[in-house]
Every structure is written in C-alpha cells, then in structure tokens.
Amino acid sequence: MIQLILVFAAILIIGIFFAIFRISTLASAVMKKPGAEKDSQVSSGNSLHGALFIILPLIGFGAAGWYGYKYFGIYTQPHASEAASQTEPLFWIATAIIIAMFVITNVALFYFAYKYRYRQNGKAHFYPDNTKLEIVWTIVPAIILTTLIFTGWKAWRNIMYEANAPKNAQVIEIMGYQFAWMVRYAGEDNKIGRSDFRYVDASNAMGLDFTDPRTNDDIQLGQAEIHVVKGKPIELKIRARDVLHSVSIPHFRQKMDAVPGMPTRMTFVPTMTTAEMRQELSTRPEWQVIDETTGKARFQNFNYEIACQEVCGRGHFSMRAVIIVETQEEYDKWLAEQQPYVEKNKDYVVKAIEKQKRIKKEGLTTMRESANKGVRQTASF
Amino acid sequence: MAVAVQHDDAHVHDEHEHHENFITKYIFSTDHKMIAKQFLISGILWAFIGGLLSILFRLQLGFPEMDLSFLRFLLGDWIDATGKLDPEFYLALVTMHGTIMVFFVLTAGLSGTFSNFLIPLQIGARDMASGFMNMLSFWFFFVSSVLMFQSLFLENGPAAGGWVVYPPLSALPQALKGSGDGMTYWLLSMTFFIVSQLLGGINYITTVINLRTKGMSFSRLPLTIWAFFITAIIGLLSFPVLFSAALLLMFDRMLGTSFYLSDIYVAGQALHHTGGSAILYQHLFWFLGHPEVYIVLLPALGISSEVIATNARKPIFGYKAMILSMLGIAVLSFIVWAHHMFVTGMNPFLGTIFMFLTLIIAVPSAVKAFNYITTLWRGNIRFTPAMLFSIGLVSFFISGGVTGIILGNSALDIYLHDTYYVVAHFHLVMGSASFFGMMAGVYHWFPKMFGRMMDDRLGYIHFWFTFAGVYLVFFPMHFIGIAGFPRRYYSFTAFDAFRIMADLNSFISIAAILTFSAQLVFGFNFFYSIFRGRRAPLNPWNSNTLEWTTPINPGHGNWVGQIPYVYRWAYDYSKPNAEQDGFTDFIPQNVPYSQTPNSNLPYENELIEIEKEEMLPTDTTLHTEKVPE
C-alpha cells in the first residue's frame, strides 16, 4: 500500500512541476507587456525569494527547536559510567555554543539576503576588505575552539590513556566475530590466558591456548551477557577474529574498535546498576511507553547494550551483547554458577593440547597446508 | 555552430579545426569546453544513479516493514521471497552511493567540469596546457565509470564494505559477498579514476601557472581559479596515497601478501596472513580521505565566491583572506586525517595531537563563512538560481561545519563516531554544500556552455525544494546521531536502545524522496534547455570575468583574434564613480585603468603608467571590441 502511495506521490509531484512550468511559460508569453523588459536585471520573483529566506528558516528553526525540546527524553540515551559523566557536560556545553554559532551566522546570512535584495535604483556598497574585522573573526573562533579543546583534552586523557586507567581493574576479554560477541573472564588470577587464532575450532571459538597456565581459571561465557559490579573498574581487552568490529557501549558513551591482529582495550566504570537505571527510568513518561516487540514498558526492557559499530558484513546490524551491572552480592552469586572453560571441557582440552603443541612447533607450516588452495604464500610483510 | 578560429600564433590546435568531425568534436575532443561538458553530463547521470541508490536504502530505513517486491524488476534476487531487501545488498547500496557521490559526482562531476571549463576561459587561455592529456583524463574517468557501473550487476553484487572499504572485510570474499568480484571492480575502477585525476590535476596546475593572459597575475585571479588550482595541488599530493593503499589491498587480495591482514580465522579456516596492520590501511585511506573532502568542497566554494560577488553586485569581501584561508585549509587538510580514527585503537596520544590540529582547521573555515556573509551585507542582491544555490551552500557549510567542532573534540567523538551524527555532519558540510556549489555553477555557466539559458522558474522550484529538502533530510539525523544510532545498520530493531524514533526515520525517507524528485525538475530543465532554451545574451549576469568576453558560442580556441589582456581584479562591482567613466555597476577585468580615471582607487591610478608602457600598445582587443557601456 505504502509503495503505491509513494509512487503516486512521485508521479503527482512531477506532474505538478511540469504543469507549473507549462502554465508559467504560456502565461509569461501571453502577459508580456510592451516595456516590461525595462528592468531585466532581475526576475519578477526577486522579492519573493528574499521573503522566503526569512519565512522558511523561521519555520525550520521553530520545528527544530520544538522537536529538540519535546523529544529530548527520547533522543538522549541515559548514561551511567564515569566516562559519560565527564563527556556529557562537555557535549552539552559544546552543543550550546555551536547552536549559538549556527543560529547567529545563519540568521545573518538569511537576513542580509532578505534585507539587501535587489532594488531598482539601489547600489551595492563597495567594501572589499577590512583587516581589523578579519583579525577579529580569526581570533574569536580560535579562542572559543581552544577553550573547547582543552576541556576535551582532559577528558580524553582520563578516558583513553592506559596510564590513567585504574590499576585494580577487573579484566574481561571480548572478541568480535561475524556476527556476535564472545566473552571471557580472567578468573581468580585476573589474567587472561594467551590465545591464538590458529587454535580456533568448533569447540574452541576463542582460540584459547591451553598450554598457558593462566588459561586454566578463565571463564568463557556461553552467551554474550557480561556481568559487572557497579563502581568497579573493568578493563575490556578487545580483539576480533575475522574482520573489524567495534565495541560500542552507548550508555557508557564509550567505544573502541576490535581489530584482527591488534588487541585493543577500554576501561569503564559503571555507575548505576541495571536495576537502578530501570527504577529511575520508570518515572519518565517516554519510558513508560509499551515496546511493541516485547510487549513490556520500555523501562522494563532497559539494558546496557553493546552494539557493533564498525561495518562487518551481513549481520552487522544485529551484533549485540548485554552488560548487566549489578551489586557485589548479585555478582558473586552469578559468578559462583560459572565454571572455567578448562574444567567444563576436560576431554576436549586434553586432545587440544596435543594439537596446539604441534602447531606451535611447526609454526606457520600447518597454516600453509590449510591455507586456501590457490592462494600463494609469500613472505609476510 | 563551429566558429572558425582565426589563425593565431599562440594557438597550437589550429590544424585540428579544419577537419573536425563528429568524433573529434563530441567524443575524442581535446577542447576543454567539450571535455568539461562530458564530465558534467557524466556527473549528472552518476548523480541520478547515486541518488536512486540512496532512495532504495532509505526505503529500507524508513519503512523496514515494507514489502519491496515491486523493486524486483530492478534488483532481482536481492529482494527475497518475502519482499525484504537483502542485508548485504543494503551494504552494497550504501557503499556504491558513497563512492559514486564522493568520487564520481563531486570530484569528477564538479571539479572535472568546472576546472576544465573555467580555467582556460577565466585566465585567458586558448585551451589547457595539454589538450590530449585532458582528453585522456576524461577517458580514464569513463573507463572507471564503466567498471563501477558494471560492478552493480555482478552476481555477488558490487563492493559492500562502505565507501572507505576497510580491510580485512574488503579483502575477504569469505566474509562478504561484495568483497569478491565487486571489490576487484571497485579497486580497478578507482585505479583508473586516480589516473584520471592526476592527468587532470597536472593539467590544471600547469595551465594556471603558465598560460595566464597578459596582466592576469596571481593577485588578479578570480577565486574560482584559486580554488581549482589549490584543489588540483591537494589532489596531486593525496591521490597517489590512495593509489598505494588500493595497490597494497590488491596485493593482499590477489597475491596473498599481508600488508593489512593478520591473525584471521574466517569461514571455518585460519588464514596464513600474519604481521599485517588493518590500521595501516586506514591511515593511508584517510591521508587521501580527509584532503578529498576539501577536494570536493573547495571548487564549490570557489564557484560560490564568484557567483555571490556577481549577484550581490559587490566585491567578494576579503579576497586576500579568502586565498589565505584556502591555502591554510590546503596545508592543514594533510595533517588532520587521523581524526577519523580516534577510536580505532590508534595510540590515544596521537589522538590528542590530531584533536588539536583538527580544531585549527575550523578557523580558516569560519573565516570563509564570515566573508561570504559580509559580502551580502549592503549588496544589491539578485536572486538568480545560481545565487540561491550559493547562499544555500553557505548555509550548509555553516550548519555542517559547526558539528565538526564537536566531532573534532576526540573525547566527544568517542560516542559519536560512526553514528548518524557523522552522517549529518558530512552530508551537510561536504555533500550538500558541494552539490549546491555544482548546481550554482551549472546555472551560472550554462549560458556559456550551451549558448542558451536555463529556465529560471524551474530553477527556483528546484532550489527551494532542494534547499528545504536537504535540511529536512539531514537536520533530523543529528537527533538520531545523538541517540547513538550506528551508521550502516540495515535495521534498528535488534537493540532495545534503538527501537525508537522510527517515525523520524520515515520522515527522513519521505523528505529524501521529495528531494530526489525535485532533481528531476533539474534534469528536465538541463536537457530541455540545451536544445530549446532561450538564447543567451553575451554577458547574461553582467559579470567581470574574461569568459564573458568570448563569443556566445566560443569555438575551439575560445577567443576570435587576440586574447584580451587583464588590467584589474575580477571584483570591481558597484565601484564608486564608475558611472562617470561610462560603466554601470561592473567593470570587466579587461578594461584598463586608463579608461576609468574617475573610479580608480589611488594605487590604481599609479598603475596607469605601467599599463600605458607595457600593455596598451599591444592590446588590439581594445580597438576592435567595444567596451561594454
């Protein structure tokens, strides 16, 4: 149905344009008065355009302001991390400044266009330059920008620099692959064991290295549902198995790409449990709306989500993981139910160790054998 | 229409004139004007294709539930049995849209058209430095176009990894259908494209440096030419880097090298690649990619400088500041690329450096905006369609530019990177602004290209619908971006956080369809006017630049007889006392100061002596041609 309407709308619009064109061509031919060419400098609609430059922007500013105000609670995602508490105020300050710049300059542009529209005996003011003005409007933006950067710089260092990361962070590994996430907890030693993409097979999706003793207590989750404790810093060790992915956690205002062959990292500190956030959202009208997909109110569905934000193929749009932020007690209870991978898959591990030792000894040779036939192996650059 | 060009020592192409046939005139032409038209028409055709692709994926985004079976005639099996668009083909559509718009429309269609058309005409040259290379430039572009177009119909579809084609995705056919033959076509096509750009660029640069007419010093060049000149230099320095990026990617794909690939397990198999760096590709790509956005934008800014000054009947405000800021932008554009990579795992210290460099580039951009606005101030503005599009350009440039200040702030970009906020930013500042520059150029120079006028009522309709349409499409995307919606998502239903604002997405799609329809008005107007438009007068916009001193339909060689000399800059509009010298509100560049004693500024009077000695004795155009009254 919709497509029919769209097609009709398109045809109608084209039709209207064409009609306007024909009619106005005919009309101008008929109505051309002798002497009407006197002022051929401009077309007759010149003032109309000037006026439109006032009317349309007014409507536009009004509509944008209305939407921005009315739906503020919808388009701003709730946030609950230490990084977000630093960047959110910066974002809104910067937004206020750019809205001011946007409005002032656009208004000047449109107003001048309207005000100085063509007059038959008008004459433009010959005004080729003014060095003082140029200097002013070089320096003023420079100062505003410098202030903005310095505040951003501080937040950037706090959030991204490894040196500024809390030393006692709990280590969790996340691996992106087409098209899901896989998660491993470092276990009691808080160290994740080595892994190698050559060890990957149907049972060992993350390529855990069982010859590394640090692997023994590592817990690999069956589903990408990361449990973390409120207020406790987490160090995410990020990698990818096949192509680029990106770990984006919108509610924490954080993001880091997952790169095959180059491990990356992110530190975050959640500041509100999932339950607390649901509680808080339950008071907001826009969150009481029923979500059609689940049949529940939106706040009941609320979850901290990880979305893949680097295009990775067909299933990119559904590469989701959930972060459950909870209290220490809840977390401990959950953790008690988890079992290290090595314990859960004893038989497999025994066999895998043999294979891994062999691969390690033979180095890349095995790879050459298994590499695509027809793909020539050359030196690695 | 073929105007016989008189023999002239300076004119190297004379021999060709006499045996000009259809093929040498319209196809393998070495005339810069014909080559410009070839670029323009290809660009327009590409723009319609690129636009159509965007409508297809906007249908998916705006109406995810919609039954798209009716598109099967066009897309075949990419629409599945239930009428749903294939998610991989969605990515292919996005990728092709981006590639086509950035490279084929806004680089070749805009810069290729107007650099070719205007450089010789505005600097007073018979043609480009090498007409043959110029012709090659178009034909390399043509081959590139054919390859890209053909790739749309491949069984596995065209390239689909985004217009940036990051490896490993773009290197592994196992990971994505489009990374098979489609990607090979993409790389080949881009290789030809780069060759075309380099041939064109070398020509533009040498022509501007060597073939300016007497008196046309760099300080008298119209800003259009400055813009094309700087653009060509940027392109010459940055496109080779894209070439090396593409070449290494080809090696990784075809020869099994590991420049970009490392530690990959895909489709049930561990690959042999080790030691490569996926980030290396991104550095190389954006080393072109960022300059590219200015390659796209600067010609548009140049065009609008010319159009705004002409139609405000005022000199462009701050001619020197405009040149300086373009030079500043050109230099800085090479050292900000990594702002596209803040969260790729690059060392955050580098991120800090690039944040500082990026925000510096905002300053010259701001200066340009202020200068345009001041040019309108106290003008006597005629709203020709070209003028409207130029004003629209300035508005988009500002509206899209201000969000760059937020994105350039690396701490804020962590959240916004790869969201619709970025999409809104660059579609306004680059996409729409440059597109409007192109349209301004077409409306303004159409009379010079085809000797006829475009219909201005249709032009007005085209402008207002497009201007409103662009804002209706891209402004709401800021809200979607603030809500964190990721780019290149086929659908937003998989996430609780993104199951909102579906109505806004539908709104955007409807606005996009309307805006696209308005382009049909342009298409009609353009092609209709080529054949049936009103005949153009010699200087329809009362403009100062040299191209309007050529015959209405200039032949190969541009001027009959001697090329006019240039005595003044291009912006003597509404000069005080010009009436007493017998001029109205404009004094063309080829009018000597000695003819305008009343309106000359003090330092201009001093130039009269030099003029009398060095120029006037040999300037035969002054005797044969009447100076416009």
Ligand code: HEM
């Ligand atoms: C005021 C000066 C500007 C600043 C500070 C700025 C900053 C940025 C930043 C930081 C990004 C990366 C955002 C991200 O991916 O997360 C970006 C993206 C982009 N900018 Fe700008 N920008 C400015 C002006 C421009 C101009 C003038 C153009 C075009 C002529 C432009 C075109 C683009 C494009 C095409 C992208 C996105 C490319 C992509 O990811 O596909 N920007 N800009």
Ligand SMILES: [Cu+2]
């Ligand atoms: Cu993805």
Ligand SMILES: [Cu+2]
């Ligand atoms: Cu950039």
